[in-house]
Amino acid sequence: MHKIHADFYTSPPTYKHYVDKLMELKNEFPFVQLFSIGQSVLGRQIFALSIGNMKQVTLMAGAFHAQEWLTTTLLVRYLERVCLAVREKSKICGTSLNQSLSQKGLLFVPMVNPDGVCIALEGAESAGKYAPFVTQIQLSSQRSWQANVRGVDLNHNYDAGFRQLREIEIQSGITGPSPRQYGGQYPHSEPETMAMVRLCLRHNISTAYAFHSQGEEIFYEYGENPPAKGYYMAKLLSHVSGYTLVKNDGLYSHGGFKDYFIERFDRPGFTIEIGKGENPLPITDLEDIYERLLESMVIMSVL
């Protein structure tokens, strides 16, 4: 009997709602592993879920940015679909994942920035002892919150062109904690960043996908010599999803997770910008985005 509540897919993923959903999935599908990869600044667990052979995995991670919580819902939606297919030995988009999962598993981190998502959904009051700090930053900037609770943009905090990115930040007038685009005092200064770095060092991740919103775009390059395989994978994903392939403009992309992953491991890494509109994309956009990306996510899972 399938007892999973559908309402996770019809309202934004507050942290409690999210954790309840992960517990449900673990109980419903015993072959799913649920574990914490670290804690946020405010001590919230950063959860990962895995399925299949962990000797080699594909990583899918979302909600690096607070307003982009729809990526969390999308990844959980896809994970649940995979779980049903595995249990029923059925196909998704004509593909049986059971065989490929026995060779290469899937690793999900649906919410990299739980404190940020809480601020986005519940306001500064959710920031505990950081509430006055968050309120103060919000008063000095009109921009909506994308950072972690310390005002560090996690996708500027990775050790990939950090100094170049810092110069770009300063030119843009960002010199300290901010709702977005401040990279922190040094690379990997934030526990949410370190949790992802440790995850990458501990597991044999063949490909990494960082989900963001919005723009219906796929980014796949970093540095002078990005892995050639990444270009062809991106081309295929672009063809199947209709999302636009974006070449690096050489200047602006530094410090992001996919940048770090490509440079550090010399393996394909991607940023997938889901949906179109203004962040936060409404939860009612979920089903259209999911339908549009489902086959691409199957391809990501088997390649």
Ligand SMILES: [Zn+2]
């Ligand atoms: Zn983003």
